[in-house]
Amino acid sequence: MADYQRLGPAPVGERAREERVRTRDGVHLATDVYLPFDAAGVPDGSPGDTVLIRLPYDKNGEYTFIPLVAEYLVAHGYRVVAQDVRGKFRSEGEALLFVNEVRDGADTLDWIVAQSWSNGRVAMWGDSYYGYTQWAAAASGHPALRAIAPRVTGTGLGEPVRRAPGDRVRAVEMGITNMYPLTHFAGNDTFHWEPDWSRRDFAVQAEAFQSWAGSRSISYDQWVPHPVTLPRFPNGSPFAGRSVPVLHTIGWWDNCAPLSWADVAEIRRRPGWDAHHYLRIESIDHENYRLHEAPGDRTPERSEAQIRALLPAMLDPALDFFAVFVRGEGSPADIPRVAWSLAGTDEERIAPAWPPAGTQRVTRYATAEGGLAAERPDGEAECSWVHDPEDLVPSSAPDAFSYLLHLPDEAPIGAREDVLVFTGPPQPADADLAGPVAARVRVRSTGPVLDCFVRLLDVSPDGTALRIARGQQQLHDAQEPGTLEIDLGHVGYRLRAGHRLRVHVSSSDYPEFLPQPGTGGDPWTEGIDTVPNTQTLTIGGAEALALDLPVLNGVLA
Incomplete structure (x- = not known):
């Protein structure tokens, strides 16, 4: 238990x-x-x-x-x-x-x-x-x-992703979403517990908890299995x-x-x-x-x-x-x-405003050789990886809410075969980034649903990597290619001389986000049966992976 x-x-x-x-x-x-x-x-x-x-x-x-x-x-x-x-x-x-x-x-x-x-x-x-x-x-x-x-x-704050019919692009569900009403809103008291993340029967584990607690969480029942919106x-x-x-x-x-x-x-x-x-x-x-x-x-x-x-x-x-x-x-x-x-x-x-005056948008493109280039590669190419629900890309910090407590080095995640890595050249001098970051990716999958995670890292000369921005989106009917405009949030960051920018692309970040089982089933209620999917990303040409960056001071390598 x-x-x-x-x-x-x-x-x-x-x-x-x-x-x-x-x-x-x-x-x-x-x-x-x-x-x-x-x-x-x-x-x-x-x-x-x-x-x-x-x-x-x-x-x-x-x-x-x-x-x-x-x-x-x-x-x-x-x-x-x-x-x-x-x-x-x-x-x-x-x-x-x-x-x-x-x-x-x-x-x-x-x-x-x-x-x-x-x-x-x-x-x-x-x-x-x-x-x-x-x-x-x-x-x-x-x-x-x-x-x-x-x-x-x-x-x-808090409510689950709404699944509008016919909408191919949606947000990726955080792992904490259904857990929050089962810990902080399951009654007057707070309950500290976590699912066994090595199992995928999350809904079954939720029922076991509520049976132990002797009462049901009203909010959980409003959200699972079919989210109901209350004003x-x-x-x-x-x-x-x-x-x-x-x-x-x-x-x-x-x-x-x-x-x-x-x-x-x-x-x-x-x-x-x-x-x-x-x-x-x-x-x-x-x-x-x-x-x-x-x-x-x-x-x-x-x-x-x-x-x-x-x-x-x-x-x-x-x-x-x-x-x-x-x-x-x-x-x-x-x-x-x-x-x-x-x-x-x-x-x-x-x-007086955000982003600060003088910020310039600079675009960097992924290359087939694993680089980040200032010029869009002419020839279109593709990179593929396998999303295996039984071997998921791990979340870098054990608790997403206290990321800086752990201050993880994210470089080792890039050594996995199911993570694509693109690295820019060393900075000749300091450069300050200030404003929104966005990525455009063209992807498809052999499965019905594809989650795409894009992480922007600062790689030090010693090889360690700090995540400075991130975003993710979900593509449905993913056997047909789709272009995702992924918001990576905002940055206010000094990239030091000798450091490099790096991008990680993957299909999971577990358990911070619920993983796709590969079948198209709901990850919370139908995640037990799994199927590996092959994911494909376009590199170069008109649909090249592009990263928009806000440069306030200095020159980006």
């Missing part, structure tokens, strides 16, 4: 006072209130600005260290409200992903402004799902919400209503960054939101590990001292933002519209 662990609520902290917020349908949400203390050590109940944090991961638990976050924010003069979302830990109601957060966020804001310690001005802060709850509260249009600071998140936002969009100022933080190595960039693109189409949108891009992953970090701090279990040392980087940008948009101190012009980390250096740069 799998190792199932149930994690219940941690004790309420000494500095918190737990309240029960009643929602419009009578459900009570467990809510901690942190107030400043006066010189005599007595809670200061005078009115002040409030920061609200709504999360499903236990407002008192070690994982999110909210009591330490609250302590830091209170020390800067804020009242802090931390709440278990509906159905989680001490809160009542059903554990149901996403759909109640707009209403519950608005009801909580109503409750806050009615308290004697509130002056009616509220901001929100948080990562991942508790970044999502900020977008949801903003979508309610509540007038008390003056600013939000969502980090490493997206309004399209998340009024009018179908988080950006349909009144805008609020947003400090929007994205991590270069966050596995959820594609969701963040999708929101950036949508906000640009909404003038009201775009006018109040401020972007931060940092050299972090989803769990806030940093590219440039002392080896002693790159640990899976951070100590309290390490967490306290991390808080200024996590919270000070939001505090500066709230000072302007909540407290009215200073001017919006004091906040840079874009602040971005140039990875590979310790520089933080500012710009």
